[in-house]
Amino acid sequence: MxxxxxxxxxxxxxxxxxxxxxxxxxxxxxxxxxxxxxxxxxxxxxxxxxxxxxxxxxxxxxxxxxxxxxxxxxxxxxxxxxxxxxxxxxxxxxxxxxxxxxxxxxxxxxxxxxxxxxxxxxxxxxxxxxxxxxxxxxxxAELTLRDEARRDPLTALPNRIAVGEWLMARIARAATMPEPRFAVLYIDLDRFKLVNDSLGHAAGDALLLEAAARLGADLGTNDLLARVGGDEFVVLLNAVEGGEQARRYATVLVERMRAMLVAERREIYTTISVGVRTSGEWSMKPTELVRDADVAMYESKRLGGGRVTVFDRTMFERLAAAFQVQSELHRALRKGEFRLAYQPIFDGADGRLCGFEALVRWEHPVRGCLNAKEFVTEANDTGLIVEIGQWVIGEVCRQLAEWGREYPNAMSLSLAVNLCDRELIDPEFASSVAATLAQHDVDPSRLVLEMSEGVITSHKELAVPALRRLRDLGVQVQMDGFGSGSSSLSALRRLPISAIKIDRALIARVVEDEESRALVGTIAALAGALKLDVVAEGVETGAQAAVLARMGGFRYVQGHYFSRPVDTDVAEEMLE
CATH class of the missing domain: 3.30.450.20 (PAS domain)
Structure with a gap:
């Protein structure tokens, strides 16, 4: 030396x-x-x-x-x-x-x-x-601090930094010895927030510690279990034959986590969602391996949780497409690429025009005109749905004011707008609606706000007070898609709504299916007894319109049989 x-x-x-x-x-x-x-x-x-x-x-x-x-x-x-x-x-x-x-x-x-x-x-x-x-x-002391920086303080497990180091070393070995493969398992505790919110953080911590113990119960010497987020863990399997073996191992973990545990003297039952990504197929960068496993985990959650999903490239392609849409939505708001189409609504008895439902359209510079179904999920995920909704309500109130000035017959017409859960539970939403109505000097009764049955029932504690504030303004409130969920007619009596729209799936079956016809008739009769207006939407054929006319009880009807959605010029022709 x-x-x-x-x-x-x-x-x-x-x-x-x-x-x-x-x-x-x-x-x-x-x-x-x-x-x-x-x-x-x-x-x-x-x-x-x-x-x-x-x-x-x-x-x-x-x-x-x-x-x-x-x-x-x-x-x-x-x-x-x-x-x-x-x-x-x-x-x-x-x-x-x-x-x-x-x-x-x-x-x-x-x-x-x-x-x-x-x-x-x-x-x-x-x-x-x-x-x-x-x-x-x-x-x-430095080494101790370095080790602590690579460990989760609650569970003492390695953390995200340690995962990256393990993967770097394993990828280096795989370069000269590709077999056996290794696997990344991304794990999320389903409904963990519910435990924290209902039982407290002490119970949540106890659940995390028990999850760490169960997930690491039979790891191999060269495997790694890490906690990488609030309720997220990563298991790194050093040697697997392929995706199927990794999936079987992950399934064992899913079943193990179903067993009851006790935290803060309370019985807790939980499940996990797992995403699996194995080596040797395409990209072998540590960040991309973890990302792909994370994408597969969210696919498991999308399918209901408590299951395992093995990553494939189509998942990432869907994710990349969604990200692209989200980026383009920001641009669309900035450049004014949204417009409204209007679905006419008619009186169920005499057929006269009573109003329109405003439907947002996106004039995409490449893909053409897109209806809301093609971008509402991404808009909701990013929170842009609230900004888009504000634009829609502002445009609707502006249009109501303009039509009221130019078309005398339009003073009695209403315009309906669909709401999502993010808008409804926003504490400033009612104030924003009131300000917009005042800005355009529009009678609040001419604005109809629709929300789905699922939105109301899923957020009942927040939704009902919000609906009451809107009703106090004089705005009409409708439950859309009634009959598709679990709401009962008796529950409608306790909701501050003015009308219900019967789900279009029931309307579609009123001609051929006697049970559907009877159900639609019962809903219309009982809603009428509760002094709620009833709207039959999705009327597509003359036969459906004839059956509904014979049944009676429908204050309003709408659907392609009566008129498809129209642009502003055609709507104004109808007003004349």
């Missing part, structure tokens, strides 16, 4: 350091260990402090160069040899490194080694001298 060269013939040796009083004085008082190697004379000398740091007693013989090499931890020996060789060649003149040293008594300690070199008149390395500093306490 240490350069040792014989003195060349004719070369004059440099004086040794210990021949000077300065060495004796400095080495006796220095807190660091001092040392030098006289390459020309093949001599090594250590100060008393340096010997003490290496575990030698005062009467022990000084170690040789070879013995000094044996004090360096094997993990650091190769790098040290390379640095010293660079000094010997003249590529470097100094050394500053941290390494582990094995003392004579067998203790491992971290030390910092510094050195500078000096060359003789012939240009060859003649002297290497430096210091030895004990940094064990500081280094161990």
């Amino acid at each position: 240490i350069p040792r060269e014989a003195k060349r013939d004719g070369a004059r040796a440099l004086p040794t350091i210990d021949e000077t009083p300065a060495w004796a004085l400095a080495s006796s008082v220095a807190s660091d260990g001092l040392w030098y190697i006289d390459v020309a004379r093949s001599q090594v000398r250590l100060s008393p402090r340096a010997l003490e740091m290496l575990g030698y007693r005062a009467n022990d013989p000084e170690p040789s160069v070879d013995q000094l090499s044996m004090h360096v931890d094997a993990a650091h020996l190769g790098a040290l040899r390379e640095s010293l060789e660079a000094i010997r060649r003249g590529d470097s003149t100094r050394l500053d490194t941290e390494l582990q040293v094995l003392t004579k008594g067998g203790e491992r300690r971290w030390m910092q080694v510094r050195a500078r070199s000096r060359r003789g008149a012939d240009g060859e390395l003649a002297l290497l001298a430096g210091s030895l500093c004990d940094i064990d306490r500081r280094k161990r």
Whole structure:
């Protein structure tokens, strides 16, 4: 390890350091260990402090160069040899490194080694001298902090940083040995927020600790379990035959997590959603492997949770397409690419025009005119649905005001707007509607706000007060798609609504299906008894219209049989 060269013939040796009083004085008082190697004379000398740091007693013989090499931890020996060789060649003149040293008594300690070199008149390395500093306490503190930075404080599991390091090392091995494969399992606790919100964070923490114990129960020596988010875990399987074996392993975890557990003296039942991504198929970057497993996990959640999904590329393609739509929606709002179409609504008795349902359309610069179904999911996911909804209500109120001024017959017409759950439960929504109505000086009764049965029942505690605020403004409120969910007619009595729209799936079957016909008739009769208007939507054929006319009880009707959605110009022609 240490350069040792014989003195060349004719070369004059440099004086040794210990021949000077300065060495004796400095080495006796220095807190660091001092040392030098006289390459020309093949001599090594250590100060008393340096010997003490290496575990030698005062009467022990000084170690040789070879013995000094044996004090360096094997993990650091190769790098040290390379640095010293660079000094010997003249590529470097100094050394500053941290390494582990094995003392004579067998203790491992971290030390910092510094050195500078000096060359003789012939240009060859003649002297290497430096210091030895004990940094064990500081280094161990650093390593402890580094380890803590890679661990989750609650479960003591490795965290996302450790996952990245494991994957980097495993990918490097896979480059030369692709088989067996490895797998990434991304795991999310289903409905974890419900536990936190209803039982408190102590119960949530207890659930996480139990989940960590169950998920790691039978991991292999080289596998890894990490917590990477609030209720998210990652399992890294070091060796699998392929996606099917990884899926079977994940299924075992799903079943294991179904068993009841107790937290804060409460019984808790939970499930997990798992996404699986195996190596050896395409991209092998750590971030993309984890991303793909995460995408597959959300597919499991989309399908109801408590299941395993193995990633395939079509999932990412759908995700990329959704992201593209979300980006384009921002642009569409900024550039004014939305417009409204109007579905006419007619009186169920005499057929006169009573109003329109406003339907948002997106004039996409590449894909053409898109109806709401083609972008509402992405708009809702990003929260842009609220901004789009504000634009729609503003445009509807502006249109009502304009038609009221230009068409006398339009003063009694209403315009209906569909709402989503994000809009309805927004605490500022009613105030925003009131401000928009006032801005355009529109009678609130001419604005109809529709929301689905599912929106109302899923957010009942927030939805009912919001509906009451809207009704207090004088706005009409309708439940859309009634009959498609679990709401009962008796429950309608307690909701602040003015009308119901019967689900179009029931209307579609009134001609052929006697049971559907009877159900539609019962809904219309009982809603009428509750003084609620009834709208039959989705009337597509003359036969359906005839059956509904015979049944009676429908204040309003709409559908393609009566009129398809029309643009503003055609709507104004109908007003004339």
